[in-house]
Amino acid sequence: MRIVLLGPPGAGKGTQAKRISAAYDILHLSTGEMLRAVAATDTVTGKRTRQAMASGKLVPDQDVIAAVFQRISQPDALRGFVLDGFPRTVSQAVVFDDLLDREGGEIDHAIELRADESVLLDRITTRASEAREQGCAVREDDTSEAQKVRLREYSEQTAPLIDYYRSRNILRTIDGLQSIDAVTTELFRMIECGSWAS
Numbered sequence: 001m002r003i004v005l006l007g008p009p010g011a012g013k014g015t016q017a018k019r020i021s022a023a024y025d026i027l028h029l030s031t032g033e034m035l036r037a038v039a040a041t042d043t044v045t046g047k048r049t050r051q052a053m054a055s056g057k058l059v060p061d062q063d064v065i066a067a068v069f070q071r072i073s074q075p076d077a078l079r080g081f082v083l084d085g086f087p088r089t090v091s092q093a094v095v096f097d098d099l100l101d102r103e104g105g106e107i108d109h110a111i112e113l114r115a116d117e118s119v120l121l122d123r124i125t126t127r128a129s130e131a132r133e134q135g136c137a138v139r140e141d142d143t144s145e146a147q148k149v150r151l152r153e154y155s156e157q158t159a160p161l162i163d164y165y166r167s168r169n170i171l172r173t174i175d176g177l178q179s180i181d182a183v184t185t186e187l188f189r190m191i192e193c194g195s196w197a198s
């Protein structure tokens, strides 16, 4: 099973992707996590990645696509995967679909977690202050300035994917502002009922 989760930053993709991965025993691939590891390296790509991520901008397509291809060719991706944060541009989606197609596969579900921007800005600010209170590391891009850039990147670069997947008839949308459990219940129902669930 191959699932793409779409939604603006803070909509809950990471939380839901972990639950899907555990319930269906498929790989959870978070490009944000993957790129944070790249950003921590002392290389030219590491520096480029770090700068883009800290400002809230997208990392160049070629750096992301190569890393995703490499990861999903590992044996633990054979049963399927849930993608959290990828694709984020139509060109990433096109290249990715080509690759799957060559291997005789395709995306089964593209699920959008829809959420209002003003609520998301609050969520990100809360996530950062809770992490600070608990003495945990705070993500460099969990500032309101970076979040505004991330939301703009989402509406300009990622939101067009909604039409892309809709035109392929695999897009379903969930209200991401419901409780975490309610979103999970709806997600599982969509996955289990196939592409004809509402």
Ligand code: AMP
Residues within 6 Å of the ligand: 009, 031, 032, 033, 035, 052, 053, 054, 056, 057, 058, 059, 060, 061, 064, 084, 085, 086, 087, 088, 089, 092, 141, 150
């Ligand atoms: P996330 O953890 O998904 O919120 O991603 C954090 C940051 O990683 C984003 O703001 C981007 O800078 C970068 N990133 C994650 N996934 C992608 C992607 N598919 N394409 C480009 N940049 C990405």
